[in-house]
Amino acid sequence: MTERPLTHSTFSLDRDYAVSPAKVFQAFADPDMKARWFGGPEGVWRRVSSDMDFREGGHEHSEGVFGGHTTTRFDATYHEIINDERIVYDYEMRINGQRISVTLATIELSPTAIGTHLVITEQGVYFDEQDDSRERERGTRELLEAIARLFDD
Numbered sequence: 001m002t003e004r005p006l007t008h009s010t011f012s013l014d015r016d017y018a019v020s021p022a023k024v025f026q027a028f029a030d031p032d033m034k035a036r037w038f039g040g041p042e043g044v045w046r047r048v049s050s051d052m053d054f055r056e057g058g059h060e061h062s063e064g065v066f067g068g069h070t071t072t073r074f075d076a077t078y079h080e081i082i083n084d085e086r087i088v089y090d091y092e093m094r095i096n097g098q099r100i101s102v103t104l105a106t107i108e109l110s111p112t113a114i115g116t117h118l119v120i121t122e123q124g125v126y127f128d129e130q131d132d133s134r135e136r137e138r139g140t141r142e143l144l145e146a147i148a149r150l151f152d153d
Contacts, residue, residue: 009133012121015144019151021084021109021116027147028087028107029054037146039064040072056081060089071096085109093131100130118144 017024027033031052039045039062048071050062060076076091087107093100103124110117120140126132 004128007126007129007132008124009126010121010123011133011137011140012119013137013140013144014117014119015148016112016115016117017148017151018115021111023151024109024116024118024147025084025087027150029081033150037143037150038062040066045072054078054081060091073097095130098130099127101126101136103136120144 027037031050031054034052035047035050039047045064045066047062047064050060052058052060054060056078058078060074060078062074063071065071071094073094074091075094076089078087078089080086080088086109088105090102090104092102101124103122105123106119106121108119108121110119122133122136122140124133124136126136
């Protein structure tokens with residue numbers, strides 16, 4: 001029998017934005033806006049396909065290619081959406097067709113004196129040592145920064 005290790009992990013990140021919770025929520029809810037920040041690094045990652053049905057029970061899909069040879073795939077299901085306050089979803093990540101993780105994610109938005117406080121919590125299981133929470137946390141932090149750049153314009 002081949003050993004196929006699993007790793008379980010939870011992390012939370014927070015980030016403040018100088019815009020309203022409604023604007024931050026739109027960064028997740030609006031497919032065109034989300035396409036501007038969600039994905040791999042520009043010039044290195046190329047989107048191949050994407051689809052988004054942002055509603056409770058709806059699904060999201062995004063697939064792209066790094067450097068012309070590594071395919072990444074994100075497939076999510078939305079479980080709870082409270083406008084401008086909270087999004088709960090699960091997602092599966094694949095690289096070159098092989099599942100590397102399954103995650104339950106929660107995004108919480110709170111108004112502040114200057115805008116919005118966002119907290120994202122991810123509870124993940126990582127398969128066969130293909131990914132780990134440190135790498136996922138780093139990538140999520142980069143995505144939160146990419147959202148901030150949306151509001152710099």
